[in-house]
Each structure stands twice: as C-alpha cells, then as structure tokens.
Amino acid sequence: MSIWEHNISSPVDINVHATLEILDNGVLGYGKPAFFCRNFKSAPMSDVFYPISLIEKLMGQEFNGSDEADITCSFNQTKPWYFGTNGKTPVTQYDFVTAALHEIGHGLGISGCLMNDDGNAQYSNPSNSPSIYDYYLFNAYQQRITDLFLFPGSSEELNIQLTCNALVFNYSGNDNTLLDASIYAPKIWINGVSIYHIKKTNFTVGAPNELMNAYAYKGEATHDPGSKTLQIINGIGWNTETAESITTGTGDITPANEEVSIYPNPFSDYIIFEWENTGNQSTVDITITDLTGKTVYQETMSDIQFNPKLKINLSIIKSGIYLASLTDMNHKKVTKRIIKK
Template sequence: MRHIYKIISSLIFWGHILLAQPASFSFQVNGTVPAGFTTALNIAGQKWSDYLQITVPIKVNVFTVNSGLLPFSAITISNGDKDFLNAPVSNTLYPSALANQLAGIETNSGEYDMDIYFNLASGYYYGTGKPSISEKDFISTAMHEIGHGLGFYSDGYVTNGGLGSFGNVPQSVIFPLTPSFPWKGQEGVPTIFDKYIIKQSGSSLVGIAAQNSQALGDSIKNNAHYFNGPLFANASHSNTPIRLSGGAGTYTMGVDLLHIHDSYANTIMSYYWGNGDTVRIPGPWELGLLKEIGWNLKPIGLAEKEISELNYFYPNPASEQINFAGKGAEQFSIYNMKGELVLNENMILESAKVDVSTFPKGMYFVRVNFKNGNSIQRKVLIQ
C-alpha cells in the first residue's frame, strides 16, 4: 500500500470484467484499461506463482483511476482472517490469501483477497522489456502491490494525537476508498507480519507498550524497525533481521512498517524505486520473510531463476576477481547479504571483470540486467 493518506478526489469505476490466465491468481479488472495492462498484470501474478505454492486461487479485485492530483501510484487493501482452520497462531490476523493456503480451503467465500488501485496517471510502461527513464514499470508495481496482499501488511497505526495501536485502524484513513470486503483494520489484533517486528533493542514492537497508548505510538514512530524471523527470514539475510521502513520520528500511514527499508536497493517490497527501474525478481530476504509468516515456497523460490543466459560466470568462490558475460547484458549490480548495494556499473561489450579483492568476505548477489529487460541473479562467495 502506498500513500493512502490525503486522497481527496472522488473515484469513478466501470464494470467491465477481465479474468487472468494464471490458475494461481484470478484478477477482476474493473473499468477500461490501456492496451497491455491485463497482460502485464497476468505476468506479475505468474511471477509470484513461480515462487509460491498456491493451492487455493488468490482473488484480486483491480480498480484504476487516472488523476495527477492523487498522491499515489498504486494502493493495496488486504482482506484478512484470524482463528481460521489450521491457523498457526491464534488471535492474529493473516492475509486471506495466506489463510486460505494454510486452511486448505477458501475461508472468505464470496470475497476478494485484496483490492488494488492503480493510478494510470503514473506513466506506466506495460511491456516486458525495460521502461524509459520517464516511465514506471507496471509489472514491478503490480508485483509490489500483490506482495502486500500476500503478507507484507501491517495494521500498526498512530493517530494524529500520537496514540499507537495494532488492529485499531479506522476505515476513514482510506477515504474515499471503500474495500469490497468487510474492513479488517479494527480487529483489535496484530497481523502475522507485525508479530515479527522488533526494535533495535530486540524487543517485540507489538508487546513493547500498551494498546492505544502514547508509549506505543512513540515506539512506532521512533528508531529503527526490523523483521526478526528466526527460522527462515534471518537465514536468508546473513542471519540478521531485515530492516523495515519507518522509525524516522514520524508516522506515515501506508508507508511505515510494511515495506523493506529504502537502503535495500532494487527490492520489490521497498517503498520506492525510480522511473526506468525494473524489479521483477523477489530478493532472497523477501522470500524468506514470506516463508516465515507461513507461505510454502517452490524449490525455485530458494534458488536462482533463469530468465536469460550468461555465457560464463567464474570463479565461484572468488577472492580476487569475478568474470561474467552474456548476450545482450548491459548492466550489473552487486548486493551483500543485507540487501545493500555494493557496486553498480554498466557492462562493456556485454562482459565484466570485477575486482572483489577489497570486498569483505561473505555471500553476495550479482544481478545482471539485459537489454530486453530481463535479468539474472547469481550468488557468489567472496573468500
């Protein structure tokens, strides 16, 4: 969910319905949409399907608006359920997309799992290649918004008066939007995502202070937040918690808590990436986080996913230099296990020789971007 505050224009929708092709996702698209919109939406759903085991189809209700006056490019409102059949943690709100997988049945019959609003004034690129510097990649944006409905979702909230709570979000904060399902923001319990949020001290954010208190509001607003997943999330992140957005002294609804921190470059669930960027592959820490809250991953979800081809990539492990090349390769980025960008350079003649002799020892991720908009990610051990 992005920038859902201060929305002041009325929204007008039409009733035309389009259904997605991927069996794992069912998209209902309301209104007249640009050419390529539905195809790109299907691709976004399929990309998540490549990583997640989905046995109960995920139902997504999609709306479009077109106004440069609205302060958002896209917004997700997630449905949810608690204490359902086979719920791993009681008195906790799960996104219904996940609750259905855990229950093995549809727990929210007749309801969508998420409502997504896309603002067509954002200048979207609907293709599968690389958008221009003036365009926002729609596939990346759709994957981001779907990711919120999969579980990157918090019901932590701070009132204008500074009172903090979990599960006490008034529906008025999303006005004039109205969810197509009963509002789940005031269930009085945290989400499963919230249960894993800690402060730098290691204290659980959910239990650090009383509900609807100034102390909890201050804790939500101030100092860094982390997702601490001891089984899978931390293991995917060099055995350390994952930094989340927020904690800068203020609270922004729809931004804080439910995004990966901006310091993690080229991450689908970070709050912002610029025009011209494509972020279509979940980072290992994002998949580890989803597994932590209950999702089962396909084997490819823990390995590299081939989209284009590299002619060579060696040596691995490496200590002095790594060499790689691929037809159409034009740019590469290297990230450490914390998701921090270490190096970002263009490739010369579709190849690269990278001096890694000064890199601290450890595991790194090399992402190679191709002219057709595809990318490949490789893990390399520097020792």
C-alpha cells in the same frame, strides 16, 4: 502473477481484483488483502490476524467465495505507466509490472493492523491484535513491538516503536536469521509507507532492488521479489506445508510415519512424537527446520519398534512455525507443521 507463482504456492487460486482509478497525486497504487481473519481452523497462532489468501493456503481450501477477491489493488491512472514486460522502462515512465508485483506483495501479507493517527499509535481493531506480519516486528533490543505489556495500544510507548527507524522482521532462528531485513520506520510516520515496506540499506550502484522497498522511481524495473522480501513472505507462512504432506517412496514396506502423534502442538518447551503403529520399521530420521530451511534439530531413532515415543527439548528455539520431517527406512516422508509458543 506468474512471477509470484515461481516463489509461492497454494492449492487454492488467489483472486486479485485490480482497478485503474484517480488516486492522490503522490500515490502510485494501493494493495491489500480483501480482509483479515483470526482464530480460523488450522490457524498457526491464536489471536493473530492472517490475510485471506494465506488463510486459504494454510487451510487448503476456499475460505470466501471462489469468485471473490483475495487481494484488491488500485493503480493511479493519471501516472505515466510503462506496460511492457521486458524491464526496459523509459526514464519518463513508471514500470507497471513492478507496481503490480509490489501491491500484490502487500495483499499476500506484508500489511497489518498497526496505524498512527496524528501521533496516536494504535491498532485497527478493538482487540489490539496484530497481523502475522506485525507479530514478527522487533526493535533494536529484540523486543516484539506488539507485546502489549511493553507497548500498549494507543500509547506513546507504541508510537516511539513505530517511528524508531530501527525495526527488523525476525521470526525465527537462534542467530537472528532475518535481522538484516530492516523495516522502513522513519522518525515521522508516513501513512501507507511506514513499517509495511523494507528499508533500503545498500545504495551501491548496481545493487539489487527489493520489490517491497518504500519508494519507486521512473525508469526502475524490479521483476524479482528479492531475498529479503521472500524471507518475509516465507516468514509469515507462505512456504509452510499445506496441512500435512506425505511423499511416498517406492516399495511396499509399511510406512512408519502415517500414524504418528505429535503433541502438545503448539508447544512451549517439550514436544513428543509417538508412533501408534510402527509396522516393520526400525528406523526413523527426524529433522526439524525453520521456515528458511535451517535445521534446528535432527535425530535418528533406530529402535522405534521397542521405544515408539520420543520427547524432545526445544526450549532454546524461538517462537514461530517449524516443519518436522519424518523419514522412514523406505524413504517415505511425512512433513508436519509444529508451532513453538
């Protein structure tokens, strides 16, 4: 877990339950969230399923029991594993560290509710609700494949999308920030592989591997998640601030940001920032970023004592989770999560 700890954070411990057992011959391992849940308190989006570990991160507290699994993993005990941690995996063995990191990646949220049963594409729940990962899958025409008006559950239209070989993960950014995160969606559906892995596009010798590529090979060690894997992990919410965070600077000037109201949230086109008590502050810098850190809006309010209300038009940005950072003249900073419908 220490490698993942360098790339994600949560105020709640993530419990991983792992076993070695006999699995099908073509399977190295399985990993998944212990369960998904939707419409929980602090859920960024309604009617979207989130993995339990991410739910606890977003809520800032335990959701299930503190000793219960958040992620479950099983590894095939019949495979020739290399259990060393130095990355020098013999060509006759599979690297166990790589496999463990990969399956934990599924448990963190690179997983979902879409399935295909003998050509019948469908959701794994009766409400036809996507996981947060599913929600950000788009086809080559930038159509969201979980849009039930375009691609109903249990339909040939949905089946075509799941096997189109042209899916991408793209959650925000006006310039298709994550368009290069191609998803593995082969023409023939493969259970346990299709759509919940990254499609390998760079076959140059020495090119870095992505941890969440579809296939693993003997002698191959990948102990770094890779940029595309992290883009996806961040996109589903792992680099979102837990609740609201306040970073306090030095000095005793009254902060202007601790009593700010932001509404409506979630919003469609306009969002309003309104200060109830500005203290003796006169200036506040407002910066709104997407989850990759890209700035989508920036403004300095230099007269909040007299005009403590700001209405911002954000109609041009895409649906998703954003971070609004408010910094006053004493360098005291408040970061709040906002959601574009």
